[in-house]
Amino acid sequence: MFKKILIANRGEIALRVIRTCREMGIKTVAVYSTADAESLHVRFADEAVCIGPPPSNLSYLKISNIIAAAEITNADAIHPGYGFLAENSKFSKICQEHNIKFIGASPDMIDKMGDKASARATMMAAGVPCIPGSEGILKDYEECLHTAKGMGFPVMLKATAGGGGKGMRAVHSEKDLRAAWDSARQEAAAAFGNDGMYMEKLILEPRHIEIQVVGDSTGKACHLSERDCSVQRRHQKLTEETPSPFMTDKLRKQMGDAAVKAAEFIKYEGAGTVEFLVDKHRNFYFMEMNTRIQVEHPITEQVIDYDLIREQILVAAGVPISGKNYFPQLHSIECRINAEDPYNGFRPSPGKITNLHAPGGHGVRIDTHVYSGYSIPPNYDSMIAKLITTAQTREEAISKMKRALDEFVIEGVKTTIPFHRQLMDHPDYVEGNYTTKFMEDFKMDPIKTE
Template sequence: MFKKILIANRGEIAMRILRTCKEMGIKTVAVYSTADKDSLHVRFADEAVCIGPPSSKDSYLSIPNIISAAEITNADAIHPGYGFLSENSNFSGICAKHNIKFIGASPEQIDRMGDKANAKSTMKEAGVPCVPGSDGLIKDFDDAITTAREVGYPVMIKATAGGGGKGMRAVWKEEDMRELWDSAIQEAIAAFGNGAMYMEKLIEEPRHIEIQIAGDQYGKACHLSERDCSVQRRNQKLTEETPSPFMTDELRERMGDAAVKAAEYIAYEGVGTVEFLVDKNRDFYFMEMNTRIQVEHPITEQVIDYDLIREQIMLAAGTAITGINHYPKLHSIECRINAEDPFNNFRPSPGKITELNIPGGHGIRVDTHVYSGYTIPSNYDSMIAKLITTAQTREEAIAKMKRALEEFYIEGIKTTIPFHRQLMEDPAYVEGNYTTKFMEDFEMDARYANQ
C-alpha cells in the first residue's frame, strides 16, 4: 500500500480524497495555488505545497510543478481527482517515468478512451452499441456537410477532446452548419487547444445514463449500476440520481453488461464511467468513457455502501476485484450547489461567504470545502458543494432533499439552492419524466428568489 499520496486537485474532491486516505492510514500532500491558500484541504493535509499563481495553467495544470511537489515530499502516488490532469495521458506517463503511481488509467487507456472519436471506434470493435455518425474525425467543413447528409439531420458535432459541454453544437438543418461548425471549433480550441471534431446522429428525447465501473490490473471488471444525469444545462450536469426512474431491470442488466464489456475490452484499470444516451424506446448508445472518478460518485456510494475512492486506491495498489456487480439497495439524489445566480442566467457569483449553515440529519451528506468566511475565487469551477440525500424510496429522497435545501443557508454570494428547491417541486421532475432537454423550457419562479 502507498505510504503518501499527493492530491493533485482542489476543492471538495481534494477533501474527499484526503478523508479516505486518512482512514486508510496514508499520509497526504495537498497542492494549492495562491488563490486556494485558505482552502480546507490545505489545512487538513499532512503537508501542503504551493504550486503556483491562481491561473490553472500555472498551477493545477502545471505538470512540472506537481511532479516537483511529489518528489520533494517523497509521495509515492498521485491522485488526480476529476478535471485538471485526471485524464491527461502525458501526466499519467510522466508519473510512471518518475516511479510515482498515477491513481487512474494508464496513458494507453486514456488515449484510447479520452479521445472521443477513438473511443467510439474502440467500442464498435468491442461490440458496444454506438450512436451512428462519422468514422473518426471530420476532415473539414465539406466533410461535415457530406457526413451530416449521410447520417441524417439533426446531428451533433462534438470536439474530440471535449468535456463539460464545450465544443458541442446541435445542427438541425444544413444552412446552420457553417456558423455552428466554426463556433464549435473556436470554443474547442480555446478550451482544450484542440479543434478536431467528430459527428453523431442527434438522439431525440434522450436520457443521459452512465454506468459506474471498476477494473483491476488483471483484466477483470465489474459494474456498480447506473446514475441518471439527464438534468443538464448547456451539457453541464445539475443533479443526478440512482437508480434512474427510467430504468427497467432488463435494461439495467443489458447496459451493465455492455459497460463491463467495454472496460474489459481495453483491460481498464481503476474506476470510471461508461456513459450512454438512451432514447425514448430504451435503446442505448455509447457516448463516451470517463477514465476517472466522477463528480456524482457519492450517490453510488450511498446506495451500495461502497467507498469508491478507497476502491481507486486499492486497485492502483494491485488489489484484484471480485467481479461481482453491485445494484442499488436505496435511492439517492445529488444536487450540485454552485456559486451561480439562477435568476441571472446562472452567472458565476464568486466572493466571500459571510454566513453558512450546512444541513444534517438522517440520510443527508454534504461534500464541500467551504466555510463561513471563505472567499470563493473566480479562477475555477463554480461548484462549492454537493448535497446528497438517501432514502428507501425516490419519494422519500426528494422529501429529504426539499428539507435539506431549506436548511442549506449561504449568505454573501448567490447560489443554485433556489433552483434546486424549485426543481424538487417541479411536476415533471417529481414524476421522473425528464430528458436532457428538460432545462430548455425551465424558467425560474420569482417565488424562490429569496430562498
Template structure:
C-alpha cells in the same frame, strides 16, 4: 500499499480523498495555490505545499510544480481527483517516469478514450452500441456533407477533443451545415487547440445515463449500476440520481453488461464511467468514457455502501477487484451547490461566506470544503458543495432533499440552493419525466421576499 499520497486537486474532492486516505492509514499531502491557502483540504492534510499563484495554469495545471511537491514530500502516489490533470495522458506518463503511481488510467488508456472519435471506433470494435454517424474524424466539409446525408438529419457535430459542450452544434437541415461546421471547428480550436470534428445522429428526447465501472490490473471489470445525469444546463450537470427513474431491470442489465464489456475490451484499470445516451424507446448508445472519478460518485456510494475512492487506491496498488456487479438497494439524489445566482442566468458569485448552516439528519450527506468566513476565489469552478440525500424510495429521497435544502443556509454570496429547491417541486421532475432538454423550457419562479 502506498505510504503517502499527494492529492493534485483542490476543494471538496481533495478533502474527500484525504478522508479516505486517513481511514486507510495513508499519509496525505495537499497542494494549493495562493488563493486556496485557507481551504480545508490544506488544513486537514498531513502536509501541504504551495504550488503557485491563483491561476490554474500556474498552479493546479503546472505539472513540474506538482511533481516537485511529490518528490520533496516523498509521496509515492498522486491522486488527481476530477478535472485539472485527472485525464491528462502527459501527466500520467510523467508520474510513471518519476516512479510515482498515478491513481487513475494509464497514459495509453487516457489517449485512447480521451479522443472521442477514437473512443467510438474502439467501442464499435468491442460490440458496444454506438450512435450512428462518422466512423472517425471527418477530414473536410465535403465528407461532412456526405456523412450527414447518410446519417439523416438532425445530426450533431462534435469536437473530437471536446468536453463541457464546447465545439458541439446541432444541425436540423442541410443548408445550416456549413455554418455549423465552421463555427464548431473555430470554437474547438480555441478551446482545445484541435479542430478535429466527428458527427453523430442527434438523439431526440435523450436521457444521459452513465454506468460506474471499476477495472483491475488483471483485466477484470465490474459495474456499480447507473446514475441519471439528464438535468443539465449547457451540457453541465446540475443534479444526479440513482437508480434512474427511467430504468427497467432489463435495460439496467443490458447497459451494465455493455459497460463491463467496454472496460474489459480495453483492459481498463481504475474507476471510470461509460456514458450513454438513452432515447425515449430505451435504446442506448455509447457517448464517451470518463477515465477518472466523477463529481457525482457519492450517490453510487450511498446506494451500495461502497467507498469508490478506497477502491481506486486499492486497484492502483495492484489489489484485484471482487468482480461482483452491484445493484442499488436505496435511492440517492445529489444537488450540486454552486456559487452562482440562479435568478441572474447563473452568474458566478465569488466572495466571502458570512454565515453557513449545514443540513443534517438521517440520510443526509454534505461534501464541501467551505465554512463561515471562507472566501470563494473567482479563479476556479463555482461548485462549493454537494448535497446528497438517501432513502428507501425516490419519493422519500426527494422529501428529504427538500427538508435539507430548507435547512441549508449560505449567506454572503448567491448560491443555487433556491434553484434546487424549486426543482424538487417541479411536477415533471417529481414524476421522473425529464430529459437533457429539461432546462431549455423551464423558467424559475421569481425569488420570494424573505422579509
C-alpha cells in the same frame, strides 16, 4: 500499500480523498494555489505545498510544479481527482517516468478513450451499441456536409478532444451546418488545442445515463449500476440520481453488461464511467468513457455502501476486485450547489461566505470545502458543495432533499439552492419525466418578497 499520496486537485474532491487516505492510514500531501491557501483541503492534509498563483495553467495544470511537490515530499502516488489533469495522458506518463503511481488510467488508456472518435471506434470493435456517425475525424467541411446529408438531419457535431459541452453543436438543417462547423472548431481549438471534429446522429429526447465501472490489473471489471445525469444546463450536470426512474431491470442488465464488456475489452484499470444516451424507446448508445472518478460518485457510494476512492487506491496498489456487480438497494439524489445566481442566467457569484449553516440528519451527506468566512475565488469551477440525500424510496429521497435544502443557508454569495428547491417541486421531475432537454423549458419562479 502507498505510504503517502499527493492530491493533485483542490476543493471538495481533494478533501474527499484526504478523508479516505486518513482512514486507510496513508499520509497525504495537498497542493494549492495562493488563491486556495485557506481552503480546508490545505488544513486537513498532513503536508501542503504551494504550487503557484491563482491561474490554473500556473498551478493546478502545471505538471512540473506538481511533480516537484511530490518529489520533495516523497509521495509515492498521486490522486488527480476530477478535472484539471485527471485525464491528461502526458501527466500519467510523467508520473510513470518518475516512479510515482498515478491513481487513474494509464497514458494509453486515456489516449484511447479520451479521444472521442477513437473511443467510438474502440467501442464498435467491442460490440457496444454506438450512435450512428462519421467514420473517425472529419477532414474538412465538404466531408462534414456529405456525412450530414447521408445520415440525415438533425446531427450533432462534437470535438474529438471535447468535454463539458465545449465544441458541441446540434444542427437541425443544412443551412445552419457551416456556421456550426466553424464555431465548434474555433471553440474546440481554444479550449483543447485540437479542432478535430466528428459527427453523430442527434438522438432526440434522450436520457443521459452512465454506468459506474471498476477494473483491476488482471483485466477483470465489474459495474456498480447506473446514475441518471439528464438534468443538465449547457451540457453541465446540475443534479443526479440513482437508480434512474427511467430504468427497468432488463435495461439495467443490458447496460451493465455492455459497460463491463467495454471495460474488459480495453483492459481498463481503475474507476471510470461508461456514458450512454438512452432514447425514449430505451435503446441505448455509447457516448463516451470518463477515465476518472466522477463528481456524482457519492450517490453510488450511498446506495451500495461502497467507498469508491478507497477502491481506486486499492486497485492502483494492485489489489484485485471481487468481480461482483452491484445494484442499488436505496435511492440517492445529489444536488450540485454552485456559487451562481439562478435568477440571472446562472451567472457566477464568487466572494466571501458571511454565514453558513449546513443541514444534517439521517440520510443527509454534504461534500464541501467551504465554511463561514471562506472566500470563493473567481478562478475555478463554481461548485462549492454537493448535497446528497438517501432514503428507501425516490419519494422519500426527494422529501429529504427538500427539507435539507430548506435548512441549507449560505449567505454572502448567490447559490443554486433556490433552483434545486424549485426543481424538487417540479411536476415533471417528481414524476421522473425528464430528459437532457428539461432545462430548456425550466423557468425560475419570481423571488418572493415579504
